[in-house]
Amino acid sequence: MASIFTRILAGEIPGTFVFQGERWVALLDIRPAHPGHVLLIPREERQYLADLSGSTQAELGLHLARMTLAVKRATGCPAVNVVLNDGPEAGQEVPHAHLHVVPRWPGDHKGFRFAGAPYGNGQLATMAERLRAAWAAD
Numbered sequence: 815m816a817s818i819f820t821r822i823l824a825g826e827i828p829g830t831f832v833f834q835g836e837r838w839v840a841l842l843d844i845r846p847a848h849p850g851h852v853l854l855i856p857r858e859e860r861q862y863l864a865d866l867s868g869s870t871q872a873e874l875g876l877h878l879a880r881m882t883l884a885v886k887r888a889t890g891c892p893a894v895n896v897v898l899n900d901g902p903e904a905g906q907e908v909p910h911a912h913l914h915v916v917p918r919w920p921g922d923h924k925g926f927r928f929a930g931a932p933y934g935n936g937q938l939a940t941m942a943e944r945l946r947a948a949w950a951a952d
């Protein structure tokens with residue numbers, strides 16, 4: 815789906831790039847949680863991570879690990895969050911897959927914690943079975 819990222823990737827509107835590779839680019843988020851907040855974006859126009867081609871998916875791990883180091887080195891932050899909002903219900907605003915690499919600082923009060931709740935009786939085992947079957951289906 816065409817989005818603001820399509821226009822940035824096409825050079826129609828400006829983006830501040832950290833790198834521009836054949837399949838992936840990284841640019842600075844325009845409204846950073848902290849300075850140095852980077853978006854890792856595939857050139858392929860797909861809303862969901864799983865819809866990216868195999869070759870694009872295969873490169874992700876290397877770029878992501880390298881970017882966590884780059885963000886730490888460039889900002890001096892001790893930690894980062896890596897976030898993928900994979901769909902609007904998960905908070906995705908821009909319908910073009912992308913990962914956030916967000917610098918984090920001690921006591922920065924940015925938060926990032928799900929309000930978890932324990933499984934009910936037998937539900938953990940049932941869910942594990944469903945996930946194993948779903949995983950095996952691909």
Ligand code: 5GP
Nearest residue numbers: 818829841842843844845899905906907908
């Ligand atoms: P999402 O909520 O979809 O995971 O994140 C979208 C991100 O894109 C947001 O953090 C937002 O600040 C960023 N963003 C939205 N429009 C632009 C833009 O025009 N340029 C840049 N560099 N970032 C943008």
